[in-house]
Amino acid sequence: MKIYTVLIAAVAALGGLLFGFDTAVIAGTLSPLKSYFNLGDVAIGLVVAASSIGCIPGAFFAGRLADHFGRKKMMAATALLFIIAALGSGLAGSFDQLVIYRFIGGLAIGMASTLAPIYISEIAPPAFRGRLGMLQQLAIVMGILLAFISNYFIANTSNSFLTNENYWRFMLGAAMVPSLIFFFLILTVPESPRWLILKNKLGKARDVFRNIYEEQEADQEMKTIMTDIKTDAGEIKFSEIFSSKYKKVVLIGIVFASIAQLTGINIVFYYAPLIFEKTHVGGSVLFQTILTGIVNLVFTLIAFTLIDRIGRKKLLLAGAAIMGLCMLFIGYLFYANKLDNYFVLISIFVYIAAFACTWGAVLWVYVAEIFPNRIRGHATSFAIFGNWVLNSVISFTFPVMLSGLGPANTFFVYGIINLGMILFVSRYIFETKGVALENIESVY
Template sequence: MKKYTILIAAVAAIGGLLFGFDTAVIAGTLPALRSFFKLDDAAIGLVVAAASIGCIPGALFAGNLANRYGRKLMMLVTAVLYVIAAVGSGIAGSFEQLVAYRFIGGLAIGMASTLAPIYISEVAPAEFRGRLGMSQQLAIVLGILLAFISNYVIDSAGWSFLSPENTWRYMLAAAVIPSVIFFVLLLLVPESPRWLIQRERHEHAHRIFGRIYEPSKAKDELESVKADLASSGHGLRFMEIFSAKYRKVVLIGVVFAAIAQLTGINIIFYYAPLIFEKTHVGGSVLFQTVLTGVVNLIFTIVAFWLIDRLGRKKLLLIGSAVMGICMMVVGVLFYTDKLDSYLVLAAIFVYIAAFACTWGAVLWVYVAEIFSNKIRGSATSFAIFGNWTANAIVSWTFPIMLNGLGAPVTFFTYGVINFLMIVFVAKYVFETKGVALEKVEALYERL
């Protein structure tokens, strides 16, 4: 695989870094926001969920916009929205303004979570697609870790211009820096060659394939994509993804993407300080939160080695089982009030590790590779719409569940959901390891 391919995939994945940063940075600001704006549990849930709610239309429309205007242009729009959201959140003068700018950030996250996997899958050679697709997840976990580190540094720096009343503003505004870097680097990457072929710009696409593959392979790839599009047709209305030919795989994609959120992973990342405040293990809450990001990063790197060796399906089955057990263990520890034990932290860290090298690794790869060229933009967009809808529900309801139902019932609920996911994966998820994008349709036609 050429270094050029790795570089352009890495630039696209920076959208994922901002996705991780913007979704996780809110965790360190919640105590200050609760005090500053006098927020109750429902309002705290809305502040957190506002980004997820914004992700819903962002993800839903990104695919169609990318089909019309190109992957690259829409990623540039995403970078601009990230900048607006970061600046606006930092200067917000009211709860309503903060929610509005968080919503704009959510639009950017939803778009990035759709566009980056599409772009990466379309420039990646089949044999390396899993690992290159993983660059999106690696960027997300780096963004999460950077958010936690940024929050910790800003909170403990002791700089003269910081105070308890404005520290949260600097935490939220810090995303401006990577957002601007993302925009500048995007100017240097090419358009997706598969999108160019859809627009009948074959010479341009061939030049880009020539930089991704060896010269002889570039010609073969161009002809393969042209033949696939010629047999399936170029045009697609959004509702066609629900036609008899595609309905089943689209439903599999949207359910798969949605239940990835029902693992409960983001209740850990969005609300880690609130969870750790309820435990009695020593140490700084924000520092413990940083450790969750470190574990997430380490095991995402492990997933690079696993995803194209074990395959997608095996990883998902193993991950669901381990995460279900960990959630049950955390629920039992809360139920028995054994919160002074480091077993609480151990269970949470094992849970994060299991997610990072299974569901976290597979999600962004799988939703972009199970759809054929004709429907990839719209179908991936719809699947990620399902992901963010589930994310919004989880992030909004978790603080209400935690304080209303109690921690044991809340964690037991997510434990049961993880076990049920094993059934779905076993029955409906089909293996795509090493399969060319132009051959995927034949797999789901056999379901």
């Protein structure tokens, strides 16, 4: 694999870094926002969920817009939305304004979570598609860790312009820096060659493929894709996505992407400080939150060596089992009030490690590779749309569940859900390791 392929995939994955940063940065601002705007649990849930709610239309329309305008142009538009959201959130003068700019940031996250996996899957050689697709997840966890580190240092910096009243503004506005970098770098990458072929721009597509493959391989890839596209010629209609030919794989993709949120991973990152505040372990909760980000990053790197070797399905099964047991154990610790030790912290670390190595590693790779060329943009949007619908519901309800059901019952619920996912994966997930995109239909 050429270094050029890695570089352009890495640039596209920077959208994932902003995705991770914007979703996680809110964790460090919840306490100051509660006091600054005098917010209750429902309002805090809305601030967190506003981003996830914005992801729903962002993900839903991104694939169709990318099919029409191209992957590259839509990624550039996504970067501009990230810039607007960061600036607006940092300058928000009211609770309503903050919710609006968080929603705009969510639009960008939803688009990025759809566009980057599509683009990377379409430029990646089959043997390396898992690892290149994982650049998206690696970027997400790096963005999460960067947000936690940024929050920690801003909260612990003492100077004339940073006060207890305004440091949340600098936390939210810090996303401006990576957003600008992403915008300028995305202008340097080529358009997806598969999209260029769909638009009959064969010369440009061939040039891109020759930068990705050796000349003979590039020509063969062109022939394979053109044959596949000719077989499915014509404009795709909305109803066709759920036709008998595609319905099974589309439903698998939507359900899989949606239940990935039911693992509970984002409640850990969104509400980590609130969870740690309920334990009796000493130390800064923001520093403990940084540690969760480090664990996430380390085990995502480990997953690089596993995804194309072990395969997608085995990783998902192992992850669901470990995460389920961790959630049940955390629930037990809260139920028995055994919080004057490090077991909660360690259990959360093990849970995050399991997610990073399995569901986190597989999610963005799998939803972008299981759909045939003809419906990939539309179907990927539907799958990630489902992911963000569940994300918004969970983000909004978790603080209410935490105060209403209590921590023990809340974690028991998520533990049972994780174990239940083993049944879905066993029955419906099919292996895609090493399968060319044009041959995916033969697998399912």
